[in-house]
Structure formats: structure tokens, C-alpha cells
Amino acid sequence: MSAPQRELLTALYSPHTELELSLLRSRLDAEDIPYTVTNDHFGSLYIGVQIESFNRRWILVADSALPQAQAVLHDFLARQKQPTSTLSQPTYSWWDKLRTILEVVLLGWMVPRRRPPVSAELMTYTVQFDHQQHLFIATTSGSLTAQGMTDLGQTLLQQPQWQPGMPVIFDHRHLTFISTAVEELDEIRDFHRNHQDQIGNGKSAFVVGADRVDAWLELWQQGNKILSDHRTAVFAELDEAQDWIRQTA
Structure with missing residues (x-):
């Protein structure tokens, strides 16, 4: 369903494959959500590595349907993920178990069986512009x-409402x-350093949950710090971040 003009x-999401795009189209059409796909036909001709402003x-x-679209996207992505237990726990066949026992009993040694690789979940994101709060x-x-974070940064900077110093x-x-x-x-x-002029000296609030504020701060104590007038703060809940953003000082 195409988005109405005017x-x-x-931006809701950048599909990684042709199949993912087709499935998301079906979900959005089923919910009668207005949408459009940038670079649609040209991007279908070059389905390899996704390059910004080329085939991505x-x-x-x-905007009127964004909350409904985000709910559809979150449900879609959740259904694509494998249960974490299948990623973190090794599985062995009966032959693997029997062979291990025989090696220990008869030979006094064993060769560990290969374990399935542990895969990290793909980082995904959505971007929403709040017209009322202008953020x-x-x-x-x-x-x-x-x-994932640099893709997110590029997406923010390419938004039509973006101006240097805007709060996020x-x-x-x-x-x-x-x-x-x-x-x-x-x-x-x-x-951040390479795009400092586009980012500007605004405010960025990071909401990480009640039990993870210290862990987030500890994480970013590592590495080379940024010298900037851009203000940042970490919060447990979303409403705390919104209150801080609204403060003018």
C-alpha cells in the first residue's frame, strides 16, 4: 500500500534481503499501513552488499501510522529470532555421547565434539520524529x-527534519x-567525530533500563574519549530522559 502524498x-526499517522486504510488505499491506520503499526497483537489481545511497x-x-507500523515490525523481528537456548547450549547426538564414553573407558582419552557456534543477534532499530517535543x-x-550504530547515525542525519544540535x-x-x-x-x-558538524552540540539521552545504568557507564569508560560540547546522559526510564531533554539549561 503506497503512502498518501503530502x-x-x-524511516521504519532497512530490509537485509529481498525475502525480508517481501515479507514486511505483506505484513504492512495486511494491516493497511501506508508506506513506500526508497530505491525499490534499482535496489532489486543489486542484491549483494547493501551500500547506502546505492542499493540499500x-x-x-x-507518520500517522508509525506506531502501528513499529508494532508490526517488532512482532516480525521477534518471530525471526531463534530461541537463545538453542544458540547457547550445545546439542549432541546419541552417537556423540556413546563415542565419548567409549573413548574414555577403552582409550583413556576423548576428543571433544564440535559445538555449534554462538551467534549474536542482529542489531535492529527504528527512528521516530516526535513533532510535539521536536526530538x-x-x-x-x-x-x-x-x-548498527553507524547505520543508525546515518539514518538520523538523513531525516528531513534533522538539524545540527537536535535532541535524540x-x-x-x-x-x-x-x-x-x-x-x-x-x-x-x-x-561522531567525522560527523560532528552535522550532529552539532545538542543532547543525547540513553535509556538502558533500571538495572543497567552502571553497566552502560562502565562500558563507555573504555577506549578513546570524545572531546565535544555535545551533552549526554544515561537514564533507567524513558520519562526521565524526556524530562532531561526538555530542560533548557
Whole structure:
């Protein structure tokens, strides 16, 4: 369902594959949500590595239907994820178990069987512009990565409402960051340094949940710090971040 003309559009999601795009189209059409896809036909011709402004496609949704579209997206992404127990717990066949016992009893040694690799969840995000408060809210999930955060930063800077110094609330309550490497943090900081003029000296509020504020602060004590007048703060809940953003001082 195409988005009606003259209505403001907001970037919802950038599909990673042709199949993912097709499935999301079906879900949005089923809910009668107005949307459009940027770079649609050209992007279908080049389905390899996704490159911004070349073959990457974005689903844009009418602002009036954004909350409904975000609910559809979150449900869609949740259904794509595998249960964490299947990723973290090794599984062995009866032959693997029997062979291990025979090796120990008869030979006095054993060769560990290969375990399935542990996969990190893909970082995903949505971006919403709050016209009433004149700020952006970026909602993330999955695992914190430099690629995910720089993609998010590019998305924010490309929004038609973006101006240097605009406030942003990053809702990271569903983001995993406990295993993020220092190198990833430095890449995120490099993006900020390279786009300082576009970002400006505004406010960024990070919402991470009640029990994770200290862990977030400890994480960002690592690596090379940024010298900037851009103000940041970390909060447990969204309403706390909104109150801080509204403060003019």
C-alpha cells in the first residue's frame, strides 16, 4: 500500500534481503499501513552488499501510522529470532555421547565434539520524529555493534527534519551490550567525530533500563574519549530522559 502524498514519512526499517522486504510488505499491506520503499526497483537489481545511497532500500511509513507500523515490525523481528537456548547450549547426538564414553573407558582419552557456534543477534532499530517535543526517538534491539550504530547515525542525519544540535533519545532497553568490544566503541566514536558538524552540540539521552545504568557507564569508560560540547546522559526510564531533554539549561 503506497503512502498518501503530502503526508510526512519516517524511516521504519532497512530490509537485509529481498525475502525480508517481501515479507514486511505483506505484513504492512495486511494491516493497511501506508508506506513506500526508497530505491525499490534499482535496489532489486543489486542484491549483494547493501551500500547506502546505492542499493540499500528503506521502508518509509506515514507518520500517522508509525506506531502501528513499529508494532508490526517488532512482532516480525521477534518471530525471526531463534530461541537463545538453542544458540547457547550445545546439542549432541546419541552417537556423540556413546563415542565419548567409549573413548574414555577403552582409550583413556576423548576428543571433544564440535559445538555449534554462538551467534549474536542482529542489531535492529527504528527512528521516530516526535513533532510535539521536536526530538527524535531511536529504538534499538539485538546486540550493540559499530555497524548498527553507524547505520543508525546515518539514518538520523538523513531525516528531513534533522538539524545540527537536535535532541535524540536512544531507547536501548532491549539492546544487549555486555560483550561489545572496545574496537566497536572506538568505531562509533569515530563516526561522531567525522560527523560532528552535522550532529552539532545538542543532547543525547540513553535509556538502558533500571538495572543497567552502571553497566552502560562502565562500558563507555573504555577506549578513546570524545572531546565535544555535545551533552549526554544515561537514564533507567524513558520519562526521565524526556524530562532531561526538555530542560533548557
